[in-house]
Structure formats: C-alpha cells, structure tokens
Amino acid sequence: DTAVSQTPKYLVTQMGNDKSIKCEQNLGHDTMYWYKQDSKKFLKIMFSYNNKELIINETVPNRFSPKSPDKAHLNLHINSLELGDSAVYFCASRLSGTPGGRSYNEQFFGPGTRLTVL
Amino acid sequence: GENVEQHPSTLSVQEGDSAVIKCTYSDSASNYFPWYKQELGKGPQLIIDIRSNVGEKKDQRIAVTLNKTAKHFSLHITETQPEDSAVYFCAASRGGNTPLVFGKGTRLSVIA
Numbered sequence: 001d002t003a004v005s006q007t008p009k010y011l012v013t014q015m016g017n018d019k020s021i022k023c024e025q026n027l028g029h030d031t032m033y034w035y036k037q038d039s040k041k042f043l044k045i046m047f048s049y050n051n052k053e054l055i056i057n058e059t060v061p062n063r064f065s066p067k068s069p070d071k072a073h074l075n076l077h078i079n080s081l082e083l084g085d086s087a088v089y090f091c092a093s094r095l096s097g098t099p100g101g102r103s104y105n106e107q108f109f110g111p112g113t114r115l116t117v118l
Numbered sequence: 119g120e121n122v123e124q125h126p127s128t129l130s131v132q133e134g135d136s137a138v139i140k141c142t143y144s145d146s147a148s149n150y151f152p153w154y155k156q157e158l159g160k161g162p163q164l165i166i167d168i169r170s171n172v173g174e175k176k177d178q179r180i181a182v183t184l185n186k187t188a189k190h191f192s193l194h195i196t197e198t199q200p201e202d203s204a205v206y207f208c209a210a211s212r213g214g215n216t217p218l219v220f221g222k223g224t225r226l227s228v229i230a
Contacts, residue, residue, distance in 0.1 A: 041156075
C-alpha cells in the first residue's frame, strides 16, 4: 500500500523517559512534517524537512529532535518526556516543486501515534 | 503569522440536510486553502482544496467558496449522510514549503 506509516500507534511511558516515533512514506515525496494534536484536537506544525534538511522548526522545545536519515523517513525523538507531551503526533508528507508544471500542495497524513506520558 | 478561525466548533444536522463550516484567515499572502476530514482514530484526509485564483470549487456533494477580499472561505456539504460525521479542519498557507495553519476543527454529526 502506498501511504504514510507511523510506528508505534500507541505509546505509553513514564515521565522522564526518552522515546522515538518513526515515520515512513513510500509516495516519493521529498518534504515531511511532524504535527502535534492536543486533547482539544488542535493541530499544530512542529517540524518540516525537505530533502533531509530542516526547513521549519516552530518553537518546539529542544527535547524534541527530528531526524531524517533519507527522504522517505522522518523520525521524532523525545527526551525527558513530560506530562504535557501527551498528545497524538502525526507525520505528513508532500511533493514540493512544480513537477510537470503543476504545483502540488496536498499533504498526506499518517494514522498518528497516541503518546501518553504518566 | 497566519491565524485561522473556524466556526462552529460543533454542528449537528439531520441526514439529507446541508452543512456549512466557515473559516477566516489573517494573512493576505495565503493562497492555498485545504479542508481535511478526520475520522475517529485516523489521520486527517484531504477532501477538497482551493487556491486563491479561484472563487469556488465543487466535487460531488462537497464545495468550497473563497472570498479573498473578506479573507474567509467556507465548506459546504449537501445531502449529508451519516458517514460524513467526523471532525473537519480548514487550513491556510502561502503554498510551497510554508506550513499549513489549521483551524480548531468542527465536529460534524449527521443524525439519521
């Protein structure tokens, strides 16, 4: 299946722990994103990578460190987890530029990772 | 930066009726306005989008209108069905690699 996939789907952990969430897309996209959705369903951009380079960092604490080993993967590592980090984290991807003369803006979202910090 | 306001936060309609969700944006340079549908336990999925050079776009029962002067855009769903029940998000961006800024979502319930 062509899609954006995330692992794990659920993550329950204790305060102070370090955890990682993985994201992979097989759509051939070159730009990937991490969004955080809080308990009130508010979706907010955290990071964006284009061709493995960080292009957007929206005032996210430096406990959060994204890593893009290649264009198809964007992983999120979180150090010293806090209660307020509990949320659903979504990965997304899109194709940048204007291939074929058409500008593509659609972002494809993964299924989300529900992180619960106890 | 961009700020997107979305109303209403919840909306209940009878099956077969129409539903309208409205959004306003603040950045006059924004030129791309997508609408996403999020079903329970899933990621947001694009249902329709519009660019600033177009005033209206329709796809079967779904339509979006854009008023650039007033900086607002709306989602219209006609002949609603129970499977339309979900949370709907509007968003705005300047296009390219600029981030999508989302509204706070509208929980639509279609009552059979």
